[in-house]
Amino acid sequence: MSWFMKPAEGGSLDAHINIGRMYEQGHGVQRDRPKAYLWYHMASSTAKGKNMRERLWNEMGPKERKEARRLRGRSDRFRTRAY
Numbered sequence: 001m002s003w004f005m006k007p008a009e010g011g012s013l014d015a016h017i018n019i020g021r022m023y024e025q026g027h028g029v030q031r032d033r034p035k036a037y038l039w040y041h042m043a044s045s046t047a048k049g050k051n052m053r054e055r056l057w058n059e060m061g062p063k064e065r066k067e068a069r070r071l072r073g074r075s076d077r078f079r080t081r082a083y
Helices: 002-009 013-025 033-042 047-059 062-082
Strands: none
Touching: 002 013, 013 033, 013 047, 033 047, 033 062
């Protein structure tokens, strides 16, 4: 995970997608589909990020979707304040 964090912090959308995959599949981190959705959401300005976000959304259950919305809302508020 740390391998992708620095590029993600620098704005690499590929790194965002890779971190999302790690959370989705549980590679090197505990599997957490709402967090995976958040990372895909942050990369959704690309077609690949958007497609992965939408696919995962359709696979998640109601509890996971609720958590994904909560995480996305916190992320959107942070980005609004940061810029």
